[in-house]
Amino acid sequence: MVEFEKRGVPTVSWVAEGFIRDAIRSAENFGVPTVAMATMPSPFTNQSPGGVESMVSAGIDQVIQGLTEPPERGPAVDAGFTTITEPMLNFEGKDLLDTMEVMNRQFLEWRWSDGFPLVPPTPDRVERMMAGTTRDPQDVVTTLEPGFGVATVEKIAANAVMAGCRPEHMPVLITAVECISEPVIYLRNKAMSTGPHAPLILVNGPIAKELNINYGVCALGPGSISYANSVIGRALRLVMMNVGFTYPGVSDMDTIGSPIKYSLCAAENTVASPWDSYHEDLGYAPEDSTVTVHFVYGTCELYDFQNWEAEKLVRGFASAACNTVQVSTGKWLVGRRSDPRYHTEEKEHHFMMICPEHAIQFHRQGWDKQRIREEMFRRARMTFE
Structure with missing residues (x-):
């Protein structure tokens, strides 16, 4: 929203009530002190299509107003934290x-x-x-x-x-x-x-x-x-x-x-x-x-106390990487984002730590880290549904 506004493209942000203070402060921090918002009781996530439609219908007048009238500066909000300008603070106690x-x-x-x-x-x-x-x-x-x-x-x-x-x-x-x-x-x-x-x-x-x-x-x-x-x-x-x-x-x-x-x-x-x-x-x-x-994005323990064959070990690792509900492993399947400010692209890469016992078994069977990466890439796939 901020980057569109800076480029002269009017926007309206759908904001759940619990995020209003966050939205106003964030817009100010990012250089858009006048933010147009359409508020709703809760986020769109995990709502049925009918539920989303009802929420949009209830807030559509706010969207129209935000796109057709000059937005006003957001209401003053409590910062939620304290900033001190004094270079030194003094505290007193019994000892x-x-x-x-x-x-x-x-x-x-x-x-x-x-x-x-x-x-x-x-x-x-x-x-x-x-x-x-x-x-x-x-x-x-x-x-x-x-x-x-x-x-x-x-x-x-x-x-x-x-x-x-x-x-x-x-x-x-x-x-x-x-x-x-x-x-x-x-x-x-x-x-x-x-x-x-x-x-x-x-x-x-x-x-x-x-x-x-x-x-x-x-x-x-x-x-x-x-x-x-x-x-x-x-x-x-x-x-x-x-x-x-x-x-x-x-x-x-x-x-x-x-x-x-x-x-x-x-x-x-x-x-x-x-x-x-x-x-x-x-x-x-x-x-x-x-x-x-x-x-x-969270952690996922890869539990395998019985397999010594590299193929079976990596198969188990890959099964965890296909679990999109467990975001610490499956989120890489979701995709990527770009940041227009720096022309960079953020990819969901996962940092995989292998215990010494597993690493030794891989090495004994001629597997290096690159082969493990390639096998993970090949096996961690899901059908598009």
Whole structure:
């Protein structure tokens, strides 16, 4: 709608009542403060043809009005979060722990929190965090949608402190922030979707070992062994919220949500892998340190404890990829989107992690990663109905 309006093409957006605030704020953020809307009680999704027809009939007068009369600026709406212009905040309590609790309660009210306790981003802590990078505190790393927040090194460091990061984590975090702002990621869609999109950070090369990023048991889960994974992934989510304004219930309209949105970060298990590493596949040298971010749409566990034959293993994997109801595997069948702003095309690619036991069986039978990809492409088909 926004891109059509910017090109002089009048539009009217059908908006469900639960999304009115989101629609008005989004239109303002994207440069269309006067938005024409036709509101309806609920979305069109999962409605019968007759139900959709009734909803359209009830709102058609709003559509006609929106196309024939100059639209007015949308009604003022509560932002749903708090912005503070003061460079420094002061909190008081009975003691340091009580003061920390006061700060956390206030941050919850302002929506600056992910729901877990935050480490106070004091000037001293933020300064120490920035010691992990040679970049200037005011260097602009990128601008993050949907709120077009300016991500400076200092702002990233403040969120890193709150997440529990250490200074040595900063290079990975800054690179991950750069990754999600790449046009091909289409961050606006990922940040504002009603689906549980979450950034998965994959770290390769020497830095993964230096930072002790877990690549083995429970690499994408909790625990002391996944400390670096947990805090780096959490920091990226906090940056998306507090710099990019991806606030749940305000711009992030995820219908149900998912725990993967708290944190997703891991290193590749190059110790047990029989193949070249992922970053080597992309043309990097083994001694290069790289960060890859892939937005996953949920997760799907590929369960197979009995098959050792490569053909049977890949057949099971492909069956999961054909399940269009399980969007973490089947959504790639839906298609693709283009972004006219950057002339990029977003394709639904799925990131497949194979456990060492399966990888070894594939390798023993002469299968490399490319053959697995080709077999998945060939087998993961559905008849058009």
